[in-house]
Amino acid sequence: xxxxxxxxxxxxxxxxxxxxxxxxxxxxxxxxxxxxxxxxxxxxxxxxxxxxxxxxxxxxxxxxxxxxxxxxxxxxxxxxxxxxxxxxxxxxxxxxxxxxxxxxxxxxxxxxxxxxxxxxxxxxxxxxxxxxxxxxxxxxxxxxxxxxxxxxxxxxxxxxxxxxxxxxxxxxxxxxxxxxxxxxxxxxxxxxxxxxxxxxxxxxxxxxxxxxxxxxxxxxxxxxxxxxxxxxxxxxxxxxxxx
Amino acid sequence: xxxxxxxxxxxxxxxxxxxxxxxxxxxxxxxxxxxxxxxxxxxxxxxxxxxxxxxxxxxxxxxxxxxxxxxxxxxxxxxxxxxxxxxxxxxxxxxxxxxxxxxxxxx
Ligand code: SF4
Ligand code: SF4
Ligand code: FES
Numbered sequence: 001x002x003x004x005x006x007x008x009x010x011x012x013x014x015x016x017x018x019x020x021x022x023x024x025x026x027x028x029x030x031x032x033x034x035x036x037x038x039x040x041x042x043x044x045x046x047x048x049x050x051x052x053x054x055x056x057x058x059x060x061x062x063x064x065x066x067x068x069x070x071x072x073x074x075x076x077x078x079x080x081x082x083x084x085x086x087x088x089x090x091x092x093x094x095x096x097x098x099x100x101x102x103x104x105x106x107x108x109x110x111x112x113x114x115x116x117x118x119x120x121x122x123x124x125x126x127x128x129x130x131x132x133x134x135x136x137x138x139x140x141x142x143x144x145x146x147x148x149x150x151x152x153x154x155x156x157x158x159x160x161x162x163x164x165x166x167x168x169x170x171x172x173x174x175x176x177x178x179x180x181x182x183x184x185x186x187x188x189x190x191x192x193x194x195x196x197x198x199x200x201x202x203x204x205x206x207x208x209x210x211x212x213x214x215x216x217x218x219x220x221x222x223x224x225x226x227x228x229x230x231x232x233x234x235x236x237x238x239x240x241x242x243x
Numbered sequence: 244x245x246x247x248x249x250x251x252x253x254x255x256x257x258x259x260x261x262x263x264x265x266x267x268x269x270x271x272x273x274x275x276x277x278x279x280x281x282x283x284x285x286x287x288x289x290x291x292x293x294x295x296x297x298x299x300x301x302x303x304x305x306x307x308x309x310x311x312x313x314x315x316x317x318x319x320x321x322x323x324x325x326x327x328x329x330x331x332x333x334x335x336x337x338x339x340x341x342x343x344x345x346x347x348x349x350x
Contacts, residue, residue, distance in 0.1 A: 167318070168318060197246075200245060200246040200249070201245060202245055204245065206245045206246070206248075206249045206314075207314075207318070232249070235246050235249055235250050236250060236253070
């Protein structure tokens with residue numbers, strides 16, 4: 001328990017409790033070295049407010065389940081250090097924006113996951129199980145384009161950061177379109193044209209305002225706005241042919 | 244459909260960019276020493292070049308603007324898609340008619 005006593009200094013944390021008609025409750029938590037926002041939420045839940053609902057799993061930036069609004073900005077809380085985001089000694093933590101709110105810091109991620117399907121996400125292979133794996137040149141332009149946009153952890157931070165999603169829930173949003181971009185560039189995907197058509201349908205990439213707030217907030221530094229710009233370019237040229 | 248409109252709007256924007264610059268430049272030159280209707284007509288009448296130039300201008304604007312207005316209305320209003328589409332068709336027609344009338348009047 002030594003770690004719990006390494007500071008006299010207290011941090012004021014305002015956490016949203018309840019549903020839409022809830023309120024902020026302020027808790028005092030000791031300041032600690034290398035403390036993350038998720039550490040703070042966990043400490044509040046363990047020591048002050050056992051009923052506090054929040055999500056996390058890996059605590060090391062892999063699973064994408066811990067995203068919340070921290071001082072007004074969407075962040076992956078397990079990798080966000082308090083001292084990087086604190087504003088005048090106060091930390092305000094709310095559920096992610098743009099998603100239905102369930103309770104405390106928990107949102108319903110279903111609408112976000114649904115957008116992936118609507119943007120043509122399921123991968124469908126050109127090969128059957130009995131065929132040898134497709135050979136893909138790692139240096140080919142399509143593979144490089146796809147590679148640059150992989151590794152999304154589905155955290156929903158970009159979806160929450162996007163103002164177009166905020167005013168139009170039919171917009172597919174940055175993460176789903178980023179995924180569509182990787183599939184359109186994946187020569188092993190048998191439905192590239194279909195994915196492209198879905199990504200460009202009503203509410204698709206034509207609705208993006210290119211203001212890049214998604215890219216600015218993506219914790220693993222992907223660039224959904226660049227992927228969307230790539231899709232828009234393909235509207236002029238058609239899908240890349242080469243293998 | 245969305246994709247086609249997107250492409251057409253971008254292509255018309257590319258055509259419009261130089262036309263607008265020439266148009267603005269022309270205004271500056273034309274008003275050099277005061278501007279009268281007679282003076283304008285003296286310059287434009289019988290000019291095939293300006294007739295084609297502004298004819299193209301009108302055509303491209305009538306395509307470009309309604310597509311943009313359609314998108315704005317979709318984003319900012321609760322109107323039905325069919326209402327928005329009809330409105331934009333009318334806007335296109337209006338721009339075409341007014342534009343060509345103006346072109347016809349000065350050539
Ligand atoms: S660039 Fe597009 S997807 Fe990204 S935040 Fe802006 S509108 Fe949303
Ligand atoms: S693109 Fe980035 S911000 Fe968006 S869901 Fe994926 S990892 Fe999160
Ligand atoms: S808890 Fe897994 S990414 Fe934060």
